[in-house]
Amino acid sequence: MPIRWTDYRLITALLLAMALVCAAQAYAYAPGLMTWDSIRQYGQALSGEFDDWHPPAMEWLWRQLLPIAHGPAPMLAIQLGLYWAAFTGLVVWAVRAGRRRLAIAFAITSILPLSVVLMAEIIKDSLMAALLLAASAILVAIPTRGQPVARVIALILIVCAATLRFNALPACLPLAIALLPASWRATRARFGAALLIGAAVIAAALPLANRAVGAKPSGVGLSLVIFDLGGITRFSGVDAFPADDDVDDPVAVNRHCYKPERWDSYSWWVPDPCPLGFDAMDDVFKQSGENPYRHWLGAVLTHPVAYAEHRLTHFNINIRFLVHDEVERPVMGQIPPNDWGFRLTPNPVLTWLDRGARWSAHTPLGWPVWWMALAIGLLVVAPGLPSRRLVIPLALSGLLYGLGYLPASVACELRYHLWTMLAVLIAALLAGADIAQGARPSCQRLLAATTPLMLVTVLCVIWRLT
Known part of the structure; x- marks a missing residue:
């Protein structure tokens, strides 16, 4: 035209x-x-x-x-x-x-x-x-x-x-x-x-x-595995993590670590890293030789309801559906220290x-x-x-x-x-x-x-x- x-x-x-x-x-x-x-x-x-x-x-x-x-x-x-x-x-x-x-x-x-x-x-x-x-x-x-x-x-x-x-x-x-x-x-x-x-x-x-x-592999996929294992443990009341001799009561420890909105409490960059966090679980999986994804799949199949509760709870927050307050600042306001x-x-x-x-x-x-x-x-x-x-x-x-x-x-x-x-x-x-x-x-x-x-x-x- x-x-x-x-x-x-x-x-x-x-x-x-x-x-x-x-x-x-x-x-x-x-x-x-x-x-x-x-x-x-x-x-x-x-x-x-x-x-x-x-x-x-x-x-x-x-x-x-x-x-x-x-x-x-x-x-x-x-x-x-x-x-x-x-x-x-x-x-x-x-x-x-x-x-x-x-x-x-x-x-x-x-x-x-x-x-x-x-x-x-x-x-x-x-x-x-x-x-x-x-x-x-x-x-x-x-x-x-x-x-x-x-x-x-x-x-x-x-x-x-x-x-x-x-x-x-x-x-x-x-x-x-x-x-x-x-x-x-x-x-x-x-x-x-x-x-x-x-x-x-x-x-x-x-x-x-x-x-x-x-690019070198960083094990980034382990963050999803740990977050899901934390969610399964929280909603089932049963330890879904691989055995770690350094943690006496994983269910109680995870109760303080798990936050449904994000996995960061399990990371190494927070002030007080969770004993079940990334570095600890990475060491456990490497020492045992167990595949993290196979362990994750076993936990999901063993506790499907708890996994669904965890995933739906997180997704609800993620898409801002049934939430009361601002999840977090929607946009960055300043460049972090660098x-x-x-x-x-x-x-x-x-x-x-x-x-x-x-x-x-x-x-x-x-x-x-x-x-x-x-x-x-x-x-x-x-x-x-x-x-x-x-x-x-x-x-x-x-x-x-x-x-x-x-x-x-x-x-x-x-x-x-x-x-x-x-x-x-x-x-x-x-x-x-x-x-x-x-x-x-x-x-x-x-x-x-x-x-x-x-x-x-x-x-x-x-x-x-x-």
Whole structure:
């Protein structure tokens, strides 16, 4: 569709507003909001000695940027570049498609404080979300046929995102399948083959990247094992840990160590490490020769109810469902102490963005369970919408990624759900634009679609008020 003069004016106004927010974001959070995790990663980027506790691919990339500038600024530029380029593409596409209100909605979405602040954090979750957002913008903008170069670029972005988190598969696979030519998934056999091959490539991305950069194994998987053994012990009242002669009463000791919101009390970096913590259990497993994962599986099969109680309790906190108080600060407010003296300079823009993000976290915008319920509704209504080729993979990506934290999570930081929020929000805007332009799902389908969201909203509000 040819662009009219009024469309140029709209694009200019929207992109100018977005550019101003981007400039304010970069100014407020310069040189980049490092976290405890990224401080450790930066140290490895400087030394060139990588381990796999945090994604070595990100550390390798950071090391390649050192000739440009030391510190977090180059990584911040990459994250912000991907984020704002993606939303710029969405806005321009919507205007070119004659969907002016959708373009305005995309622009408003891009400046929401919670995502703006989280995108300023130098962390694997933000970088992964930025990569997937860029890939999604390509998916939205390309026609149903052709554009092989754009599709390949988007698939490369998805594979890069898959190197950043061990649980990236459910987020990446729906988008990757949607980017494949329609003929590749025209039949059930082809679709099944695409699923299997896509899943294999995405699942292999992280371990292959780790090997390519020479990352040493850190035993990071033991954190999940210990957290689950602690949860099983707490809810069953039976010791699920491997025998340790140095601990007389593991059940009583674990009662003081176990916190359902995170595993950190078992780590070595807390002031008073748990006697059943990482270092102790690592030694026990090495001395006994027992495989930690086999021991974990045995404990799960022996105490399935206790394991389910532990996992559901943690997941409830993780997705901010039935909780009363703020789980923890939703966004970082300052760079922790570090050897290089990196810090944020206090300024009014930082104060306002931080305040806006923290306020948003107390609304449905900061409740991952609300976004997951919305995703379920979108998947119900999407088959009858013109934009179903976009709504379904985006909603599915956000929903499956959020659900992936049920079996495999050891903490509950809001940054984990940044991609779920962004993916489902974009899907919701596309679906809403379709309905506004005349798509009419049946009353039964609309009722089924809105019920999960209404139920979750009511339960969340009531729980927080009681």
